[in-house]
Amino acid sequence: MTPDALLGGFTDAPRQSARAFRAALEAMARPGTLWPIDGAAPPAPLSVAAGVLILTLCDGTTPLHLGPSYDLPVVRDWVTFHTGAPLVAAKDAQFACGTWADLMPVDRFAIGLPDYPDRAATLIVEMPALTNQGPRLTGPGIATAAHLSLPETAAFRANRALFPQGFDTYLTCGAQVAGLPRSTNVEAV
Amino acid sequence: MTDQTAYNFAYLDEQTKRMIRRAILKGVAIPGYQVPFASREMPMPYGWGTGGVQVTAACLVPEDRLKVIDQGADDTTNAVSIRRFFQRTAGVEVTEATADATVIQTRHRIPETPLTEGQILVYQVPIPEPLRFLEPRETETRKMHELEDYGLMHVKLYEDISRHGQIATAYDYPVKVEGRYVMDPSPIPKFDNPKLGGNAAIQLFGAGREQRIYALPPYTQAISLDFDDYPFAASKADHSCDLCAAPDSYLDEVITDDQGSRMFVCSDTDFCASRRAAGHIGPMGAPRAGADVE
Numbered sequence: 001m002t003p004d005a006l007l008g009g010f011t012d013a014p015r016q017s018a019r020a021f022r023a024a025l026e027a028m029a030r031p032g033t034l035w036p037i038d039g040a041a042p043p044a045p046l047s048v049a050a051g052v053l054i055l056t057l058c059d060g061t062t063p064l065h066l067g068p069s070y071d072l073p074v075v076r077d078w079v080t081f082h083t084g085a086p087l088v089a090a091k092d093a094q095f096a097c098g099t100w101a102d103l104m105p106v107d108r109f110a111i112g113l114p115d116y117p118d119r120a121a122t123l124i125v126e127m128p129a130l131t132n133q134g135p136r137l138t139g140p141g142i143a144t145a146a147h148l149s150l151p152e153t154a155a156f157r158a159n160r161a162l163f164p165q166g167f168d169t170y171l172t173c174g175a176q177v178a179g180l181p182r183s184t185n186v187e188a189v
Numbered sequence: 190m191t192d193q194t195a196y197n198f199a200y201l202d203e204q205t206k207r208m209i210r211r212a213i214l215k216g217v218a219i220p221g222y223q224v225p226f227a228s229r230e231m232p233m234p235y236g237w238g239t240g241g242v243q244v245t246a247a248c249l250v251p252e253d254r255l256k257v258i259d260q261g262a263d264d265t266t267n268a269v270s271i272r273r274f275f276q277r278t279a280g281v282e283v284t285e286a287t288a289d290a291t292v293i294q295t296r297h298r299i300p301e302t303p304l305t306e307g308q309i310l311v312y313q314v315p316i317p318e319p320l321r322f323l324e325p326r327e328t329e330t331r332k333m334h335e336l337e338d339y340g341l342m343h344v345k346l347y348e349d350i351s352r353h354g355q356i357a358t359a360y361d362y363p364v365k366v367e368g369r370y371v372m373d374p375s376p377i378p379k380f381d382n383p384k385l386g387g388n389a390a391i392q393l394f395g396a397g398r399e400q401r402i403y404a405l406p407p408y409t410q411a412i413s414l415d416f417d418d419y420p421f422a423a424s425k426a427d428h429s430c431d432l433c434a435a436p437d438s439y440l441d442e443v444i445t446d447d448q449g450s451r452m453f454v455c456s457d458t459d460f461c462a463s464r465r466a467a468g469h470i471g472p473m474g475a476p477r478a479g480a481d482v483e
Contacts, residue, residue, distance in 0.1 A: 014198035018250045021210050025248065029217045029391045029406040030306075057214075059207050115335040118215040118224045140220045140367055141406035143389075164369060168218045181218035183367070183406075 005077035010055055016040070020056040027170065027179035031061075032137045032146025034130060038175045043074045049172035050097055050124050057107070058095055060084035065109075067098015070126075097124040100151035106159070109167045113148070117164040120182070125151065128148035130173035139184040148178055156186040199246040200278040205229055209247040209402070216404035221366030222334070226393065231397065238271055238296060239397030241313035245270045245294045248309055248393070249275065254282045256290035261298040261439070261456035261457075268296070285459050297360075299381040301438050301460040304390035306407065312375045314396035319373040337342040339371045343412060347474060350419055359424065364411040372403065372411070379413065379437045380423045386411035388404050428453040434463035434471035 010016040016039035023035040042051025045152055058064055064085040066075060071087075079085055090096060090108040098139040103109075103123055109186070113119035134149040135156075148171070150156060166182030180186075197203065205227075212226035231239040249255070257274055259267040263285040271294060272283050284290050287302040294311040304310060316322075321332045323341045333339070342363055349357045362379040364386070366372050374385055375394060385392070385405060392405040405411060415421035429436040431452040438460055440453040452473055455461035465474060 013203055015251055017203065017206070018198065018248075021206075022248065022250050025213065025217065025391065028214050029404075057207060057211055059204060061208070064213070071401075107280040115331045116225075117219050117222060118212070120215070122214070141217075143408045164219050164222060168214070172393075181406075183218060183220060 001077045002074050004043055005081045010040055011083045017056045020052045023177060027177050028181055030141045030150040031184045034176050034178050034182050036175055037177045043078050046075055047126055047172050048175040049177045050126055053124055053170055054079060055082055058083045058085040063088040063092050065090045065093035065096040067102020069102050070098045081130055082136060093121050095122050099126050106155050111162055111165040111167055118131045121167045123167055123169045125169055125171050127171050127173045130176050130178055136187045136189050137184050153186050153188045160185055198279055199249045201246045206247045209243055212402045216402050217406050220405055220409050221370030221372040223403045225400055228400040230443060235398040237267055238313035240395030241294050241311050243397060244393050244395035245292060245311045248292060249279050249281055253291045254284045254289055256284050257292045258298060259296045262458045287459050297376050298456060299377060299384045301457045304388055306389045308390040310390050310392045312394045314375040314394045317373055317396040317399050317401040319371050335438045342371060346414060356419060364412050365414060367410050378439055380425045382413045383423055395425045420473050426453055429472040430455045430461060431471045433461045433466055433469045433474060
Protein backbone atom coordinates (compact mmCIF):
# COMPACT_ATOMS: atom_id res chain seq x y z
CA MET A 1 0.00 0.00 0.00
CA THR A 2 1.23 3.47 -0.86
CA PRO A 3 1.80 5.56 2.30
CA ASP A 4 -0.19 8.47 0.84
CA ALA A 5 -3.28 6.26 0.83
CA LEU A 6 -3.58 6.74 4.58
CA LEU A 7 -3.91 10.52 4.27
CA GLY A 8 -6.60 12.79 2.94
CA GLY A 9 -9.72 11.31 4.55
CA PHE A 10 -12.28 13.14 6.66
CA THR A 11 -10.89 14.57 9.89
CA ASP A 12 -14.36 14.82 11.48
CA ALA A 13 -16.38 12.23 9.57
CA PRO A 14 -19.85 12.73 11.14
CA ARG A 15 -20.00 16.47 10.47
CA GLN A 16 -18.04 16.58 7.22
CA SER A 17 -20.00 13.73 5.69
CA ALA A 18 -23.27 15.37 6.82
CA ARG A 19 -22.38 18.61 5.05
CA ALA A 20 -21.19 16.70 1.98
CA PHE A 21 -24.42 14.69 1.87
CA ARG A 22 -26.51 17.87 2.02
CA ALA A 23 -24.66 19.16 -1.04
CA ALA A 24 -25.15 15.79 -2.75
CA LEU A 25 -28.86 15.77 -1.84
CA GLU A 26 -29.45 19.31 -3.07
CA ALA A 27 -27.52 18.54 -6.27
CA MET A 28 -29.57 15.41 -7.00
CA ALA A 29 -32.86 17.11 -6.03
CA ARG A 30 -32.17 20.21 -8.16
CA PRO A 31 -30.57 18.97 -11.38
CA GLY A 32 -28.42 21.53 -13.13
CA THR A 33 -27.40 23.45 -10.00
CA LEU A 34 -23.77 23.51 -8.86
CA TRP A 35 -22.91 22.89 -5.20
CA PRO A 36 -19.64 23.29 -3.31
CA ILE A 37 -18.54 20.07 -1.64
CA ASP A 38 -15.29 19.46 0.25
CA GLY A 39 -13.74 18.07 3.42
CA ALA A 40 -11.21 15.57 2.08
CA ALA A 41 -7.98 15.59 0.07
CA PRO A 42 -8.03 12.55 -2.23
CA PRO A 43 -4.98 11.65 -4.37
CA ALA A 44 -4.81 12.80 -8.01
CA PRO A 45 -6.49 12.23 -10.39
CA LEU A 46 -9.52 12.12 -8.06
CA SER A 47 -11.08 15.55 -7.67
CA VAL A 48 -12.01 16.79 -4.19
CA ALA A 49 -15.72 16.46 -5.07
CA ALA A 50 -15.43 12.89 -6.37
CA GLY A 51 -13.32 11.85 -3.39
CA VAL A 52 -15.76 13.37 -0.90
CA LEU A 53 -18.74 11.70 -2.64
CA ILE A 54 -16.97 8.33 -2.40
CA LEU A 55 -16.21 8.87 1.31
CA THR A 56 -19.79 9.99 1.98
CA LEU A 57 -21.69 7.30 0.07
CA CYS A 58 -19.45 4.24 -0.31
CA ASP A 59 -18.54 1.56 2.20
CA GLY A 60 -17.95 -2.16 2.36
CA THR A 61 -21.46 -2.87 1.08
CA THR A 62 -21.20 -0.82 -2.14
CA PRO A 63 -19.14 -2.26 -5.01
CA LEU A 64 -17.25 0.53 -6.79
CA HIS A 65 -15.97 0.57 -10.36
CA LEU A 66 -12.97 2.74 -11.23
CA GLY A 67 -12.63 3.85 -14.84
CA PRO A 68 -9.35 2.86 -16.58
CA SER A 69 -7.67 6.24 -16.08
CA TYR A 70 -8.61 6.15 -12.37
CA ASP A 71 -7.75 2.51 -11.78
CA LEU A 72 -4.31 3.38 -10.34
CA PRO A 73 -2.65 1.83 -7.27
CA VAL A 74 -2.79 5.13 -5.38
CA VAL A 75 -6.54 5.51 -6.01
CA ARG A 76 -7.31 1.84 -5.31
CA ASP A 77 -5.39 1.98 -2.03
CA TRP A 78 -7.00 5.25 -0.95
CA VAL A 79 -10.53 4.05 -1.65
CA THR A 80 -9.89 0.68 -0.01
CA PHE A 81 -8.32 2.15 3.12
CA HIS A 82 -10.94 4.87 3.67
CA THR A 83 -14.13 3.11 2.60
CA GLY A 84 -13.50 -0.63 2.22
CA ALA A 85 -15.58 -0.61 -0.96
CA PRO A 86 -14.91 -3.69 -3.13
CA LEU A 87 -13.47 -2.67 -6.51
CA VAL A 88 -15.38 -4.44 -9.27
CA ALA A 89 -16.15 -4.54 -13.00
CA ALA A 90 -18.69 -2.09 -14.44
CA LYS A 91 -21.62 -4.50 -14.59
CA ASP A 92 -21.38 -5.32 -10.85
CA ALA A 93 -20.91 -1.75 -9.66
CA GLN A 94 -23.25 0.23 -7.45
CA PHE A 95 -21.01 3.28 -7.85
CA ALA A 96 -18.59 4.13 -10.64
CA CYS A 97 -16.01 6.88 -10.90
CA GLY A 98 -14.03 8.14 -13.87
CA THR A 99 -14.03 10.48 -16.82
CA TRP A 100 -16.90 10.21 -19.30
CA ALA A 101 -14.58 8.44 -21.77
CA ASP A 102 -13.64 6.00 -18.97
CA LEU A 103 -17.24 5.12 -18.25
CA MET A 104 -18.34 4.65 -21.86
CA PRO A 105 -20.23 2.67 -22.93
CA VAL A 106 -22.60 3.48 -20.04
CA ASP A 107 -25.03 0.70 -20.92
CA ARG A 108 -22.72 -1.61 -18.97
CA PHE A 109 -24.01 -0.20 -15.68
CA ALA A 110 -26.90 -1.51 -13.60
CA ILE A 111 -30.20 0.23 -14.32
CA GLY A 112 -32.20 -1.53 -11.60
CA LEU A 113 -35.04 -3.99 -11.99
CA PRO A 114 -38.59 -3.17 -13.14
CA ASP A 115 -39.88 -3.86 -9.61
CA TYR A 116 -36.75 -2.54 -7.82
CA PRO A 117 -35.56 0.41 -9.93
CA ASP A 118 -33.49 1.63 -6.96
CA ARG A 119 -30.95 -1.15 -7.52
CA ALA A 120 -29.21 0.99 -10.12
CA ALA A 121 -25.71 2.39 -10.37
CA THR A 122 -24.68 5.94 -9.51
CA LEU A 123 -21.99 7.33 -11.82
CA ILE A 124 -19.50 9.94 -10.61
CA VAL A 125 -18.28 11.60 -13.80
CA GLU A 126 -15.14 13.71 -13.53
CA MET A 127 -15.40 16.77 -15.78
CA PRO A 128 -12.68 19.15 -17.00
CA ALA A 129 -15.13 22.01 -16.39
CA LEU A 130 -18.62 22.35 -14.94
CA THR A 131 -20.82 25.30 -15.89
CA ASN A 132 -24.46 26.24 -16.32
CA GLN A 133 -24.11 26.31 -20.08
CA GLY A 134 -25.03 23.47 -22.37
CA PRO A 135 -27.95 21.10 -22.84
CA ARG A 136 -31.34 22.14 -21.50
CA LEU A 137 -32.70 20.18 -18.53
CA THR A 138 -36.34 19.85 -17.49
CA GLY A 139 -38.13 17.53 -15.11
CA PRO A 140 -38.56 16.93 -11.37
CA GLY A 141 -36.50 19.33 -9.26
CA ILE A 142 -36.42 22.03 -11.95
CA ALA A 143 -38.91 24.91 -11.80
CA THR A 144 -38.77 25.84 -15.49
CA ALA A 145 -35.50 24.80 -17.14
CA ALA A 146 -31.82 24.54 -16.27
CA HIS A 147 -28.64 24.21 -18.26
CA LEU A 148 -25.61 22.09 -17.49
CA SER A 149 -22.36 21.35 -19.35
CA LEU A 150 -22.97 17.64 -19.94
CA PRO A 151 -20.37 15.52 -21.76
CA GLU A 152 -23.06 14.49 -24.27
CA THR A 153 -26.85 14.28 -24.59
CA ALA A 154 -27.60 11.01 -26.42
CA ALA A 155 -26.64 8.70 -23.54
CA PHE A 156 -28.70 10.71 -21.04
CA ARG A 157 -31.71 10.79 -23.35
CA ALA A 158 -31.48 7.01 -23.78
CA ASN A 159 -31.23 6.69 -19.99
CA ARG A 160 -34.31 8.89 -19.46
CA ALA A 161 -36.26 6.66 -21.83
CA LEU A 162 -35.67 3.74 -19.44
CA PHE A 163 -37.44 5.53 -16.55
CA PRO A 164 -38.17 4.42 -13.84
CA GLN A 165 -35.08 2.31 -14.46
CA GLY A 166 -31.77 3.92 -15.34
CA PHE A 167 -28.55 5.10 -13.72
CA ASP A 168 -28.10 8.36 -11.83
CA THR A 169 -25.18 10.68 -12.38
CA TYR A 170 -23.05 13.09 -10.41
CA LEU A 171 -20.80 15.43 -12.36
CA THR A 172 -17.76 16.63 -10.46
CA CYS A 173 -15.04 19.20 -11.11
CA GLY A 174 -12.65 20.45 -8.44
CA ALA A 175 -14.74 21.01 -5.31
CA GLN A 176 -18.06 21.34 -7.18
CA VAL A 177 -20.78 18.81 -7.80
CA ALA A 178 -23.93 18.74 -9.93
CA GLY A 179 -26.53 16.00 -10.13
CA LEU A 180 -28.40 14.48 -13.04
CA PRO A 181 -30.95 11.89 -11.92
CA ARG A 182 -32.54 9.49 -14.40
CA SER A 183 -35.77 11.52 -14.23
CA THR A 184 -34.32 14.56 -16.03
CA ASN A 185 -35.16 15.28 -19.68
CA VAL A 186 -32.08 16.41 -21.61
CA GLU A 187 -32.28 18.40 -24.85
CA ALA A 188 -29.35 19.65 -26.90
CA VAL A 189 -29.46 23.40 -27.56
CA MET B 190 -28.27 11.31 27.92
CA THR B 191 -27.41 14.82 29.05
CA ASP B 192 -23.89 14.47 27.64
CA GLN B 193 -24.32 14.89 23.89
CA THR B 194 -20.69 13.95 23.22
CA ALA B 195 -21.53 10.41 24.30
CA TYR B 196 -23.44 9.98 21.03
CA ASN B 197 -22.30 10.19 17.45
CA PHE B 198 -23.50 13.36 15.70
CA ALA B 199 -27.27 12.99 15.14
CA TYR B 200 -27.36 9.71 17.09
CA LEU B 201 -26.97 7.18 14.25
CA ASP B 202 -23.62 5.58 13.41
CA GLU B 203 -21.94 6.53 10.15
CA GLN B 204 -22.52 3.20 8.44
CA THR B 205 -26.27 3.48 9.06
CA LYS B 206 -26.36 7.08 7.87
CA ARG B 207 -24.59 6.14 4.62
CA MET B 208 -27.16 3.41 4.01
CA ILE B 209 -30.05 5.82 4.66
CA ARG B 210 -28.42 8.53 2.55
CA ARG B 211 -28.08 6.18 -0.42
CA ALA B 212 -31.77 5.27 -0.10
CA ILE B 213 -32.75 8.97 0.06
CA LEU B 214 -30.77 9.74 -3.11
CA LYS B 215 -32.42 6.88 -5.01
CA GLY B 216 -35.79 8.06 -3.72
CA VAL B 217 -35.08 11.57 -5.04
CA ALA B 218 -34.02 10.13 -8.41
CA ILE B 219 -37.26 8.11 -8.72
CA PRO B 220 -39.97 10.44 -7.35
CA GLY B 221 -42.76 8.58 -5.58
CA TYR B 222 -41.05 5.16 -5.60
CA GLN B 223 -40.64 3.53 -2.17
CA VAL B 224 -37.00 2.59 -1.60
CA PRO B 225 -36.50 -0.25 0.91
CA PHE B 226 -33.97 0.52 3.64
CA ALA B 227 -32.67 -1.27 6.73
CA SER B 228 -34.60 0.69 9.34
CA ARG B 229 -32.98 0.70 12.78
CA GLU B 230 -34.42 0.46 16.24
CA MET B 231 -34.70 3.99 17.56
CA PRO B 232 -35.08 5.05 21.20
CA MET B 233 -38.82 5.59 20.69
CA PRO B 234 -41.65 3.25 19.75
CA TYR B 235 -42.84 2.58 16.20
CA GLY B 236 -45.61 5.00 15.38
CA TRP B 237 -43.76 7.86 17.05
CA GLY B 238 -41.83 8.84 13.96
CA THR B 239 -38.92 6.40 13.83
CA GLY B 240 -38.79 6.66 10.03
CA GLY B 241 -38.87 10.44 10.03
CA VAL B 242 -36.25 10.57 12.78
CA GLN B 243 -33.87 8.37 10.80
CA VAL B 244 -34.30 10.49 7.66
CA THR B 245 -33.81 13.69 9.68
CA ALA B 246 -30.70 12.23 11.36
CA ALA B 247 -29.22 11.39 7.96
CA CYS B 248 -29.90 14.90 6.62
CA LEU B 249 -28.98 17.15 9.55
CA VAL B 250 -25.87 19.31 9.45
CA PRO B 251 -24.57 21.16 12.54
CA GLU B 252 -25.73 24.50 11.06
CA ASP B 253 -29.39 23.44 10.72
CA ARG B 254 -32.35 24.95 12.52
CA LEU B 255 -34.85 22.20 13.18
CA LYS B 256 -38.61 22.53 13.55
CA VAL B 257 -40.75 19.55 14.58
CA ILE B 258 -44.54 19.53 14.33
CA ASP B 259 -47.19 17.01 15.23
CA GLN B 260 -50.56 17.66 13.55
CA GLY B 261 -49.35 21.20 12.94
CA ALA B 262 -48.48 21.88 16.58
CA ASP B 263 -44.97 22.59 17.89
CA ASP B 264 -45.90 21.93 21.51
CA THR B 265 -47.31 18.40 21.58
CA THR B 266 -45.52 15.42 23.15
CA ASN B 267 -44.26 13.84 19.94
CA ALA B 268 -42.92 17.13 18.59
CA VAL B 269 -41.31 18.17 21.87
CA SER B 270 -39.57 14.84 22.43
CA ILE B 271 -38.17 14.59 18.89
CA ARG B 272 -36.99 18.21 19.03
CA ARG B 273 -35.20 17.57 22.33
CA PHE B 274 -33.74 14.34 20.96
CA PHE B 275 -31.95 16.22 18.18
CA GLN B 276 -31.00 19.13 20.43
CA ARG B 277 -29.17 16.65 22.61
CA THR B 278 -27.69 14.28 20.03
CA ALA B 279 -26.93 16.72 17.19
CA GLY B 280 -26.63 20.00 19.08
CA VAL B 281 -28.63 21.80 16.37
CA GLU B 282 -30.61 24.96 16.94
CA VAL B 283 -34.37 24.59 17.04
CA THR B 284 -37.16 26.95 16.12
CA GLU B 285 -40.94 27.05 15.96
CA ALA B 286 -41.04 29.54 13.07
CA THR B 287 -41.61 27.79 9.74
CA ALA B 288 -39.75 30.46 7.77
CA ASP B 289 -36.63 30.20 10.00
CA ALA B 290 -36.34 26.41 9.86
CA THR B 291 -34.01 24.62 7.45
CA VAL B 292 -35.26 21.12 8.29
CA ILE B 293 -38.87 20.50 9.35
CA GLN B 294 -39.96 17.08 10.58
CA THR B 295 -43.71 16.73 10.43
CA ARG B 296 -46.40 14.33 11.48
CA HIS B 297 -49.57 14.64 9.40
CA ARG B 298 -49.45 18.29 8.28
CA ILE B 299 -47.71 20.57 5.80
CA PRO B 300 -47.12 24.02 7.37
CA GLU B 301 -49.45 26.80 6.18
CA THR B 302 -46.53 29.15 5.49
CA PRO B 303 -45.22 28.33 1.98
CA LEU B 304 -41.87 26.52 2.07
CA THR B 305 -38.83 27.86 0.24
CA GLU B 306 -35.74 26.56 -1.53
CA GLY B 307 -33.15 25.30 0.93
CA GLN B 308 -35.77 23.80 3.25
CA ILE B 309 -36.32 20.07 3.72
CA LEU B 310 -39.67 18.71 4.90
CA VAL B 311 -39.43 15.23 6.49
CA TYR B 312 -42.68 13.30 6.89
CA GLN B 313 -43.32 10.56 9.43
CA VAL B 314 -45.14 7.81 7.55
CA PRO B 315 -47.05 4.93 9.18
CA ILE B 316 -48.07 2.93 6.06
CA PRO B 317 -46.12 3.99 2.95
CA GLU B 318 -47.93 1.68 0.52
CA PRO B 319 -51.04 3.39 -0.90
CA LEU B 320 -52.36 0.03 -2.12
CA ARG B 321 -51.81 -1.85 1.17
CA PHE B 322 -55.43 -1.73 2.42
CA LEU B 323 -56.62 -2.88 -1.00
CA GLU B 324 -54.01 -5.63 -1.45
CA PRO B 325 -52.19 -6.93 1.64
CA ARG B 326 -49.46 -8.86 -0.20
CA GLU B 327 -46.21 -6.96 -0.77
CA THR B 328 -45.36 -9.22 -3.73
CA GLU B 329 -48.60 -8.13 -5.41
CA THR B 330 -48.39 -4.40 -4.67
CA ARG B 331 -44.80 -4.34 -5.91
CA LYS B 332 -45.95 -5.94 -9.17
CA MET B 333 -48.81 -3.44 -9.40
CA HIS B 334 -46.36 -0.51 -9.10
CA GLU B 335 -44.10 -2.15 -11.68
CA LEU B 336 -46.97 -2.48 -14.17
CA GLU B 337 -48.57 0.87 -13.24
CA ASP B 338 -51.66 -1.15 -12.43
CA TYR B 339 -53.56 1.37 -10.33
CA GLY B 340 -57.08 0.39 -11.37
CA LEU B 341 -57.83 -0.93 -7.89
CA MET B 342 -57.26 2.51 -6.39
CA HIS B 343 -59.73 4.06 -8.82
CA VAL B 344 -62.25 1.35 -7.97
CA LYS B 345 -61.86 2.25 -4.31
CA LEU B 346 -62.48 5.93 -5.03
CA TYR B 347 -65.44 4.97 -7.24
CA GLU B 348 -66.93 2.86 -4.45
CA ASP B 349 -66.61 5.89 -2.18
CA ILE B 350 -68.73 7.85 -4.63
CA SER B 351 -71.34 5.13 -5.08
CA ARG B 352 -71.65 4.70 -1.30
CA HIS B 353 -71.32 8.29 -0.06
CA GLY B 354 -72.03 10.41 -3.13
CA GLN B 355 -68.52 11.82 -3.00
CA ILE B 356 -64.92 10.70 -2.52
CA ALA B 357 -65.00 10.19 1.24
CA THR B 358 -61.23 9.87 1.67
CA ALA B 359 -60.36 12.95 3.72
CA TYR B 360 -56.74 12.24 4.65
CA ASP B 361 -53.97 10.00 3.28
CA TYR B 362 -55.34 10.95 -0.14
CA PRO B 363 -53.29 9.23 -2.89
CA VAL B 364 -51.39 11.25 -5.48
CA LYS B 365 -49.82 10.30 -8.79
CA VAL B 366 -46.26 11.58 -9.07
CA GLU B 367 -44.97 12.77 -12.46
CA GLY B 368 -47.52 10.54 -14.18
CA ARG B 369 -45.84 7.36 -12.91
CA TYR B 370 -46.03 6.20 -9.30
CA VAL B 371 -49.09 6.44 -7.08
CA MET B 372 -47.83 7.64 -3.72
CA ASP B 373 -49.19 7.81 -0.19
CA PRO B 374 -48.61 11.34 1.11
CA SER B 375 -48.76 10.09 4.76
CA PRO B 376 -51.95 10.91 6.68
CA ILE B 377 -52.00 14.63 5.88
CA PRO B 378 -55.50 16.06 5.41
CA LYS B 379 -56.43 16.31 1.74
CA PHE B 380 -56.50 20.06 2.37
CA ASP B 381 -52.68 19.84 2.21
CA ASN B 382 -52.49 17.79 -1.00
CA PRO B 383 -52.23 20.80 -3.34
CA LYS B 384 -49.02 21.81 -1.52
CA LEU B 385 -47.30 18.50 -2.38
CA GLY B 386 -46.80 19.30 -6.05
CA GLY B 387 -44.64 22.19 -7.22
CA ASN B 388 -43.25 22.77 -3.73
CA ALA B 389 -39.93 24.63 -3.60
CA ALA B 390 -38.66 22.47 -0.70
CA ILE B 391 -37.34 18.91 -0.83
CA GLN B 392 -39.93 16.53 0.63
CA LEU B 393 -38.68 13.27 2.15
CA PHE B 394 -40.87 10.50 3.56
CA GLY B 395 -39.64 7.97 6.13
CA ALA B 396 -41.54 4.87 7.30
CA GLY B 397 -39.56 3.18 10.08
CA ARG B 398 -41.63 0.10 10.84
CA GLU B 399 -42.34 -0.56 7.15
CA GLN B 400 -38.70 0.20 6.19
CA ARG B 401 -39.37 2.48 3.25
CA ILE B 402 -38.06 5.90 2.19
CA TYR B 403 -39.49 7.94 -0.66
CA ALA B 404 -39.21 11.49 -1.88
CA LEU B 405 -40.62 14.37 -3.87
CA PRO B 406 -37.91 16.63 -5.30
CA PRO B 407 -38.78 20.33 -5.57
CA TYR B 408 -41.18 21.39 -8.34
CA THR B 409 -42.39 17.85 -8.89
CA GLN B 410 -45.86 17.14 -10.22
CA ALA B 411 -48.12 15.37 -7.69
CA ILE B 412 -51.75 15.10 -8.79
CA SER B 413 -54.49 13.91 -6.43
CA LEU B 414 -56.40 11.05 -8.04
CA ASP B 415 -59.96 11.91 -9.06
CA PHE B 416 -62.55 11.58 -11.84
CA ASP B 417 -63.55 14.12 -14.49
CA ASP B 418 -67.08 14.34 -13.04
CA TYR B 419 -65.91 14.15 -9.41
CA PRO B 420 -62.84 16.39 -9.35
CA PHE B 421 -60.55 16.52 -6.34
CA ALA B 422 -61.41 19.28 -3.89
CA ALA B 423 -59.31 20.25 -0.89
CA SER B 424 -61.64 20.52 2.07
CA LYS B 425 -61.60 22.05 5.54
CA ALA B 426 -64.07 22.95 8.28
CA ASP B 427 -66.41 25.64 6.95
CA HIS B 428 -65.34 28.23 9.49
CA SER B 429 -62.54 30.66 10.18
CA CYS B 430 -60.09 30.41 13.06
CA ASP B 431 -61.63 31.57 16.35
CA LEU B 432 -58.28 32.84 17.60
CA CYS B 433 -56.65 34.50 14.58
CA ALA B 434 -59.61 34.82 12.15
CA ALA B 435 -57.70 33.10 9.32
CA PRO B 436 -60.29 32.09 6.72
CA ASP B 437 -58.01 29.80 4.73
CA SER B 438 -56.07 27.66 7.20
CA TYR B 439 -56.74 24.06 8.22
CA LEU B 440 -58.76 23.99 11.46
CA ASP B 441 -59.00 21.74 14.51
CA GLU B 442 -62.37 21.52 16.26
CA VAL B 443 -61.91 21.79 20.04
CA ILE B 444 -64.64 20.94 22.57
CA THR B 445 -64.46 23.58 25.30
CA ASP B 446 -66.96 22.42 27.97
CA ASP B 447 -69.45 19.69 28.92
CA GLN B 448 -72.33 21.53 27.19
CA GLY B 449 -70.89 20.82 23.78
CA SER B 450 -69.48 24.27 23.15
CA ARG B 451 -66.72 24.20 20.61
CA MET B 452 -64.25 26.35 18.84
CA PHE B 453 -62.25 26.09 15.64
CA VAL B 454 -58.55 26.90 15.78
CA CYS B 455 -55.69 26.68 13.30
CA SER B 456 -53.95 23.32 13.48
CA ASP B 457 -50.69 25.11 12.57
CA THR B 458 -49.75 26.76 15.89
CA ASP B 459 -46.89 28.82 14.47
CA PHE B 460 -49.14 30.22 11.71
CA CYS B 461 -51.87 31.09 14.21
CA ALA B 462 -49.48 32.68 16.73
CA SER B 463 -47.74 34.81 14.11
CA ARG B 464 -51.09 36.01 12.75
CA ARG B 465 -52.18 37.00 16.25
CA ALA B 466 -48.84 38.72 16.83
CA ALA B 467 -49.53 40.67 13.62
CA GLY B 468 -52.83 41.89 15.06
CA HIS B 469 -55.36 39.47 13.55
CA ILE B 470 -57.82 38.62 16.33
CA GLY B 471 -60.67 36.14 15.92
CA PRO B 472 -64.02 36.12 17.77
CA MET B 473 -62.62 34.14 20.72
CA GLY B 474 -59.07 35.44 20.53
CA ALA B 475 -57.45 37.67 23.10
CA PRO B 476 -55.14 40.49 22.02
CA ARG B 477 -52.13 39.10 23.89
CA ALA B 478 -51.04 35.56 24.62
CA GLY B 479 -51.70 34.83 28.29
CA ALA B 480 -54.80 37.00 28.55
CA ASP B 481 -58.12 35.30 29.40
CA VAL B 482 -59.92 33.81 26.43
CA GLU B 483 -63.64 34.48 26.62
